[in-house]
Amino acid sequence: MSYRGKLIVKPDTRVTLADIDPGFHGHHKSHEEATPEIADNLARISDLQELLYAEKKHALLIVLQGIDAAGKDGVCWHVITAMNPQGCKVTGFKQPSSEERAHDFLWRVHPHAPALGQVAVFNRSHYEDVLVVRVHDLAPKSVWSKRYKAINDFESLLAENGVTIVKFFLYISKDEQLERFARRLDDKDRQWKISASDYAERQYWDAYIEAYEAMLSKCSTEHAPWFVIPSNHKWFRNLAVSAILRETMEGMHMKAPEPTVDIAEIRKKYHAAVAAQKGH
Numbered sequence: 016m017s018y019r020g021k022l023i024v025k026p027d028t029r030v031t032l033a034d035i036d037p038g039f040h041g042h043h044k045s046h047e048e049a050t051p052e053i054a055d056n057l058a059r060i061s062d063l064q065e066l067l068y069a070e071k072k073h074a075l076l077i078v079l080q081g082i083d084a085a086g087k088d089g090v091c092w093h094v095i096t097a098m099n100p101q102g103c104k105v106t107g108f109k110q111p112s113s114e115e116r117a118h119d120f121l122w123r124v125h126p127h128a129p130a131l132g133q134v135a136v137f138n139r140s141h142y143e144d145v146l147v148v149r150v151h152d153l154a155p156k157s158v159w160s161k162r163y164k165a166i167n168d169f170e171s172l173l174a175e176n177g178v179t180i181v182k183f184f185l186y187i188s189k190d191e192q193l194e195r196f197a198r199r200l201d202d203k204d205r206q207w208k209i210s211a212s213d214y215a216e217r218q219y220w221d222a223y224i225e226a227y228e229a230m231l232s233k234c235s236t237e238h239a240p241w242f243v244i245p246s247n248h249k250w251f252r253n254l255a256v257s258a259i260l261r262e263t264m265e266g267m268h269m270k271a272p273e274p275t276v277d278i279a280e281i282r283k284k285y286h287a288a289v290a291a292q293k294g295h
């Protein structure tokens with residue numbers, strides 16, 4: 016079975032993360048062994064994105080969620096870089112500004128949805144409003160509990176307008192997170208990534224797991240599926256995400272648009288003349 020089929024959350028199933036191994040790495044044994052396959056996926060994604068850009072009939076929205084250090088930035092560095100920046104925009108969602116907070120929670124998100132021909136990547140997303148908000152009681156339950164339906168409706172609206180949506184939940188273990196924090200502390204170039212709040216958030220780990228499970232169980236739909244990506248191994252994460260993106264984009268059945276000009280005439284009348292001139 017493809018990784019798409021294996022890692023997808025089927026609509027209306029209850030997800031229990033304890034049943035999923037964040038260290039899973041399929042039949043691949045090492046980074047070295049997976050590298051050619053990752054490279055092949057990235058090359059194919061590049062070609063498919065060019066078609067998407069040229070055809071302008073589809074758009075693609077990629078949502079990345081996961082606890083601190085799960086690898087959201089890593090996916091941008093190692094997978095999303097296969098995309099031509101001319102047709103791809105990454106938006107990171109941080110704590111809302113006071114203006115954003117004064118609007119409904121989707122207000123700040125909608126302008127970043129992709130236009131036809133474009134790819135949009137959300138590094139964190141509207142799901143923060145049922146994750147950090149739920150875990151820290153930033154809004155009452157009566158408010159956040161209605162958001163799952165609002166999110167499904169919002170994503171339906173995008174899908175009806177030609178947006179293919181794929182959502183990746185990057186799943187790491189609590190021990191792996193601590194090791195990654197330690198490596199950040201030891202690496203001068205990556206110390207900027209660490210903050211006291213990263214450690215403070217660890218005491219809410221179980222509450223986050225519960226919130227992730229609710230998100231995955233309520234908001235994986237036919238038109239906007241969630242994938243749980245075992246992410247303790249960064250290389251497996253990159254392999255699985257790239258394989259799923261590739262398969263998703265192949266399923267969009269895109270083709271280069273028909274030329275709007277008469278190619279035979281251009282070849283005969285213009286190209287042949289210029290080429291002949293150049294020859295003399």
Ligand code: AMP
Nearest residue numbers: 107108109110111139143144147148153
């Ligand atoms: P980072 O992605 O590490 O730069 O951190 C961004 C921070 O913004 C995280 O702690 C998120 O939980 C937080 N954040 C993102 N969206 C929201 C939101 N809607 N409400 C509150 N906090 C948020």
Ligand code: MG
Nearest residue numbers: 083084208213
């Ligand atoms: Mg962070």
